[in-house]
Amino acid sequence: MKIRNNAYFITGGILSALLTVIIVVGLFWTPYSTTAMNAKEKMQPPSAMHILGTDNFGRDLFSRVMEGAGTSFLIAVMVVVIGCAAGILIGSLCGYFGGLADIILMHICDTITAFPAILLALVIISITGGGAMNIVLALGILFIPSFARVVRTEYAACRDLNYIKSARLMGVSTPRILYAHILPNTLPVLIPAVTIGFNNAVLAEASMSFLGIGIQPPQASLGSMLKDSQNYLNSAPWYALGTGLAVVLLILAFSLLSEGVQQGSRRK
């Protein structure tokens, strides 16, 4: 892949790097407190002091966006890690060994995929209760089938290839064949799946917080901030614009990166 010819990869990479820096900084430092209320400064428009303005409690929106994006980012990363790890485990075993277990597990995956993810997440959250970890767990479980499907297809295609037979004839153990010989060959499809999964996880977390079942106040979350901002669309449009822009940029950055990686793989 020639990176300098890949506009998607360059744009996505720069945007993602920039956002990641802002998010990581936001985990340790923000220009203002994200929870301290200030009645004098509520609903201030963007200015040199508050570049995205302030909300209805006088809190600096840029600081809250930094914290909210960090929350969404961390949740999305954990969701993808859980979904991807379990998906790789299930998909690799199903794809390599096949058989009855493969049929049963793939039907379970299809059944989970048939339901809207948010609806199923609502069911799980209503059983386990709210909180960041429960959201991560609920979304993580719901993301397993998409990864398992992708990985299974690749493993089923690779298992009878000559270089895998060669590995078997060298006495290589099955776990090493699965994760040292076949897994690297699935990366061209797994990496786009991870970036797409990340975007979906950011959207799912934001949607759940928007519906009021995600991150609870006073902790900042992009979804809950968007929900609050809709009451002030006419009087303080910067509230919705700043928060919405953060969601769009986060999704756009990783979508471009994903497209760039896919283009690179296709060229290869």
Place this chain on the structure above:
Amino acid sequence: MSLLEVKDLRVRFHGTAPDHYAVDGVSFSMERGDILGLVGESGTGKTVTAMCISGLLPREKAYRSGSILLDGTEIFDCTEEELNRMLGRDMTVVFQEPMTSFNPVYRIGRQVEECLYVHEKNLSRAQKKERALEAMRRAGLPDAEDVYRKYPHELSGGMLQRAMIAAAIVTNPKLLIADEITTALDVTIQAQIIDLLLDLNREDGMTILFISHDLRVVRRLCSHVIVMQKGKIVEHGRTDDVFAHPAHSYTRHLIEAIPSRDRRLNEEADNHE
């Protein structure tokens, strides 16, 4: 004790007719240092026999009976772990398709070292690299250091076949099974590969089971030859004897099918008259 002893081997694939055996009552043995040629046209059961010896034909795919003893160990009774310990250390297999036998995401050097990683874990990284380079030099790869760092798509078919042989001999196995390894190569490279196998046999005493349908190659390389037809052995003996006095009509047909310069000249002379 023979290094390899195959007794009354029968193989029938699931879903085929009850009397349709891919391999039907094959028995032979190989002493240490032998080069045995297994010849016959496509579909005679040569590769299936090799797959059975290397344990690559599981019970789920075919009915198997008989016995295969490698250095006294019954292959059919081996568990997966026992078989994994033997494969790559006591017995290695080289395939016909060098272009697809290497993992495209790893460099050649790492793949030649794989057998050492699996069977000689106590070796340091530097020792593994040195052994891999030594095997690559023995396999006749020019500039082994350079090839070590290359990816499979950067090498030609002949070089990849040599690299496959290097990967197969890096652990100094007792038995090397070469399944049609010269078929996809041009005549010059074929000759080099045959010389390499002869060197390995003479210098290291490596036992080689050479599977081919090219009788000219078998005649040059093998001390003994087995001719197979429809899953059965129809002739077995010293290569010179079989070629000089073929007892079976099928062997005679195979030998007659070899393009011969003398025969061609005679035919041309007849036509001229």
